[in-house]
Amino acid sequence: MKKNLLLVLALLLGGFAAQAQFPGGGPGGMGGRPSGDGNGRPRSESNQPQAFELPQTKGNSKITGYVVDSSLTSAVEYATIALFDKATQKPIDGTVADEKGKFTLTKIAEGEYYLLVRFIGYTDKKISDIKIKKGDDLDLGVIKVSASIIQLDAVTVTGEKSLIEEKVDRLVYNAEKDLTSKGGDAADVLRKVPMLAVDFDGNVTLRGTSNLRVLINNKPSTIIASSIADALKMIPADLIKSVEVITSPSAKYDAEGSGGIINIITKKSTIQGATLSLDTGTGLRGSNLGLNASLRTGKFGVTLGGFGRAFYNKALVELNQSTIQNGNSILTNQTADAHDFGMFGRYNLGFDYDLGKNQFLTAGVNFGTRNFNRDQDYTTKLFTNNILNSTGYRNVDSRDASNSVDMNLDYVKTFKPGQEWSVSTLYSVSNLTNNFDADLLNGSQELTGRQKNLNSNVNKEITLQTDYVSPIGKKQQIEFGIKGIMREVNSNFRYQVAGPTGDFALDLRNPAGLLNYNQNIGAGYLSYTFATANKYTFKVGSRFEHTMIDANDQERDINIPSYSNLVPSLNISKAVGKAATLKLAYNKRIQRPGLQQLNPNFNAANQQNINIGNPSLKPELTDNMELSLSTSIKKTYLTMALFGRQTSNAITRITMPSDTLLGAVVTTYQNIGKEQTFGANIFGNVYLTSKWTLNGGLDMYYNYIEGRQVGLSGFSEEVSNSGFVIGGRLQTQLQLANGWGIQAFGGYRGNRVQLQGSQSGMGMYSLGFRKEFANKKGSLGLAADNFFGGMKMKSTLTSPIFNQVMVNNIYNQNIKLTFSYKVGKMSLVAKKKTRGVKNDDVMGGGDTNN
Template identity: 80%
Template sequence: MKKNLLVLFTLAMISLTAQAQFPGGNRPSGDGNGRPRTDAPAQPLFEMNTAKGNSKISGFVVDSTLTKAVEYATVALLDKTTKKPVDGTVADDKGKFSLTKIAEGEYSLLITFIGYTNKTIDGIVVEKGKDLDLGVIKLSVNTIMLDAVNITGEKSLIEEKVDRLVYNAEKDLTSKGGDAADILRKVPMLSVDFDGNVTLRGTSNLRVLINNKPSTIIASNIADALKMIPADLIKSVEVITSPSAKYDAEGSGGIINIITKKSTLEGLTLTLDTGAGLRGSNLGLNGSLRTGKLGVTLGGFGRAFYNKALVTLDQSTIQNGASVLTQQSADAHDFGMFGRYNLGFDYDLAKNQSITAGVNFGTRNFLRDQDFTTKLFTDNILNSTNYRNVDVRDLSNSVDINVDYLRTFKPGQEWSVSTLYSVSNLTNNFDADLLNGSQELTGRQKNLNSNVNKEITLQTDYVNPIGKNQQIEVGVKGIFREVNSDFQYQIAGASGLFATDVRNPAGMLNYNQNIAAGYLSYTFATANKYTFKIGSRFEHTMIDAKDQISEIDIPSYSNLVPSINISKAIGKASTLKLAYNKRIQRPGLQQLNPNFNLANTQNISIGNPSLKPELTDNVELSLSTSFKKTYLNLSLFGRTTSNGITRISTPSDTLLGAVVTTFENIGHEQTFGANVFGNVYLTPKWTLNGGVDLYYNYLEGQQNGLDGTSQLVSNSGFVIGGRVQSQVQLPKGWGIQAFGGFRGNRIQLQGVQGGMGMYSLGLRKEFANKKGSLGLAADNFFGGMKIKSTLNSPLFNQVSVNNIYNQNIKITFSYKIGKMTLVEKKKTKSVRNDDVIGGESN
């Protein structure tokens, strides 16, 4: 099989993506920061009367304080005599710009960007055949008038770029001391419940990357992985709803890319982040050294959290013709310690070659103590009362190792090779003490479940510009995955040794998945400001799986995944976009794991190793515009999913009053909706942003009826969610921020998952030397929350209520030491896998 895979890996080449900005109106509307523009858009380069030659002018635009690059600054090359534009471009998100094919002669260079004083460099002499590097060019901050409102040049909290929405988490005052889930709750289009389960426009079938790279721990369980990433480590979050063909075809709803903070500062730096609160504490230390061609980073971040909850369950089932009622309550106490540690380096082998490498280690130790009280009624007569004290230990560690090589040729032409090895070891065990109605110990129970998730990825990509308004990309990729799960059950009396539980035999799952993929993409821009990105991706998947008894027959399958993105610049500050793509969603470890989770014997879960992938068609139409002091984005979207991987619950055949939940390929889903979000500058120092998501969800599938046969079932309804955030910059380094968000009831095939809301208020004081800050924040300070969910079928009805005590007050402190100057950070390439469902927390 591996031989066949290597052949496919070599031959597969079919798809698109070209995210570079081309002339013809493909710049993001606004100033690149979600703010209105005041300068006219640069003329398309191919419309200029460009003098042709073979020289190049390059440079790096930075803020005069040397603390940051000036992203998307407009660079115009002017004729010395006429002062008319000869050529022009826009700096990238690192401040880097390059003008090519310049004829010999003498020129002036004009650099402009909102919030900065225009910079003109005269006397630029270009010699024939020679390149000219202008080095670092400093722009001085200036306050300008925009409809009588002063706007200064810095990033806003939310940006919209050509192919994605960006939430700049480093600007968020209220999430410091939290984890990645706290950040994602504030990102437009995303919804995150209290357990950390993420949905994008109503679907949890999405892919989460860290710095464009996958991790096996995220593939195993997204919710738990987010708890391992401290909020202080996150620079920004990117949401990609219409991925182009360069991305792996998996992720029905889209891709979330978490970008962590990195230093591009020359010299030695050390940053300390720490905080403490009622529900958690954190400590992070990050150091970096950059000198000459070498850059090294070393960091460690740890977080502890503690919380409690009261969960009640009312559940009625029909078993053997009798009506069984279960009334259950559980006091839960959670304690977790999470860590993430990293070592990385980058080295410039030559002017046009670089290599980067990194090792990331993550650890999770989650402990939950639950005291259950369960009453069972048969035909309204109390049958039994029992108590169950359960200690759950959910432990894991993960290692990700990457080595990446990048070779550049002419501007825009590059070849890269990326490799990734990722492994995670997970342990999910519980110990239970069984007590009778008199609360006397009658027995003990254990479930031991160990999992290993390994992944090797090899990838190569090539991109080549064609002229100034076209680009072609091609690449191939191989992913080799191995998932192993071993589980066993043990029982004992009130005393004595544990022995194997013969009612629940031990089991295992070996699941090997190999994927060969290739893509081809083509991008072109027209003179009338249209930009087209068209391509396709081919993926072939082969699976070998077996349990403790026999092989599991899962046929190989192939998918051809098209992607089309069209954008049109309208006027000076508006962009209209239309996108279509097909996506697939492969099951992840939590969906596959055949271990019976019996921590709560009345609410049991188990995976399904025979799951097949689901297929989704997505279409999106969006309009973004800037006017006066406001930036606004409106999107309409539709999604149709077949062969959907769906949760199905049925009464247990053996346990009185219990319900068993598993996953099946029986779902058909349609979602149509809209989301709107925007930024408003109320004053020069006061911003308001927010948005609303509204969609209609229709689900259809199969479940068992009263006669035991399968029957069609459907559920539908509207779902609404939203968020609002306001930030005020006060004198003398003070800042204040408020946030509020909610998510309405979420439609499921057999019921409704309860909605939730949360809010926070933060205050921060930046030190006069700009090297540190002290903050105070409070979350949900008026009280906790109550989440009510329901499930129903002809055979059972379930109502669960989760009372969460999530009030929190926290103090944070951050400080940076070291002597630093800003230098250009070269572009790097890395692996990104986006093709497996991450698990949810139960």
């Protein structure tokens, strides 16, 4: 199998080497622009070629100089230098400094000028009163530029970044400006991101679909491949810098994730010197502690950090379901008191080193841990033909734990601005344990028996990737690369039973077994971008992926044929007027099943509501279309989008009555017929004053699902369901005097359509205050969530042979106190470009009903 993958990669590498011979172009645009337009409004940024050319001066003089950091006396590489005519104030010529900070402007005509030096992270430097006489050269010597963020004892912030930014290919939510999420986790942050919906368990949907991919700093993690919901609990909100939502990924991204990609960017060190920061918080439902240190000197940098979070909660679940079994009507009434306790952590050690000659090396080790415990006391009453048949009590102790390690080594070589080659590697391994112990009691609360389910899982990935990007002239850009992923998933499960006393023995009534699942993927892509003089930008590309699967269980080989996919993508943007952008996008995506969908473990923690995976699942295919308009009107930023999505072979949860357990239902995953979604998004951001912002959005879409449900005695029926879903969010933030700030948030997700029923809507709201200390070395905050009471979510499933109504009461009122403090001397330096592996190809955990 691996030989076949190496053959595919060799063929792709041959194509890569052949295409790498074309001549590179010049710099791809001016670069170094600030993130705002000076009036608090976001500016669209992109690595796209710029559709303009500077007028050329005619003369024989030249201007030279060196750009250096004023505090470090080190070169500022790739600083942008622009020459302006003093009389007309118009740009005459421009260039970019080299790796030593040196620049040269040639063919300068006689006249009077001024020079502007600009680079990200530095204050613009203006050199006035430049006079050039015919035939004379001018050496400006050393030009010192100062960091735009000054030392900790005198921080001045001007033109703050907007909470929401719309870029050419993605929406960015700047979570570091969110006051109410401090002390929470990544799920609390994602609930406030436009286009996303997050339920109480942390399951994420984008425009109505949970078939998406979540990355951390452009990299995957095996724990996310196992369960997105659990992974989000590992990441403290205080660690998140921003969240990127990519609804129409280009060809360079993996073809996986039919709904799109969510990229969580964490806070990183971009400083010279040593720092130490502490972030901690405590609340009624959770507490967190984080410690992060960094050291950067010269060409070497190291970061070491750890963030941990503990949470505690309680819930009440009510289940009413009716089934028809053996000609009898069986009614189940069940209640379960649940007490949850979880501890999650993520720890990292990172290195970066400048090899010189525009070569950068980065390495990192990330360790994640999850320990989620749930204690549930079930009371179950069974009625046969409306006559009480039995009353049972079941106390269940569930243990869901995992450890994951991600190790990466990345190399980047920059030839000139916009032209670079990178090699990225990633090794990931995740060990998961999903066990439960159950005590069975009679009506007198006497112990009658015991049960165990032992389920251990291992998920390993090895990824190799190389990419090349280069401008062609000033208006074109080309990208291509190859990638190989070797993935191995193993699951081993068994049941054990015992009497009230004595040792446990294998339960012969319930299945025991294992799953060995090997998946190898070879991929290559080519993407081409060009801009026109009339402000059109086109990005067209295609990606080819070949997937080979070798799977078996304890008794048989699972025949899943190899398959190949050609995945095209097209993105078109048009600048309309001075402040609007119109975008049209199409892409084709595939969605491979994830570990929770594949795992054949027979999870009967609740014997009336059983879950089991399906290792024979095939990938689903999705076509996506999107049309959007983004515009700025004075101090208001607004974007509107229409989208459509059609999925064939969709992976969906199917619930049917059990053929062995009285009154029970079994839920698994199947490739159903098709799913269609059509909708619109509207969201905006307005500066009511320079210190007061208001932003919000509205999501509306129509969902249609059709498929086949199969039950007992050969029962089979074509079913379909459809409906409208409406959701939205509103958030406001106010900066007060003396370092005080206040923020409020409210959001709602409407009823969700399922093949066999629906899930009710849910709402969240929060209010937070924060006081920053002098010199912004620290802050103290107080926030509250859902303080008027808990939430209730109702799920309804129906078919000709069973009905189910489940009500989940979540008591999630919360008040939390947060504290942060930083020490150390910092000075901003230009952040080096890094590349990393992006495995966007495995389905997350999906929905869960406990």
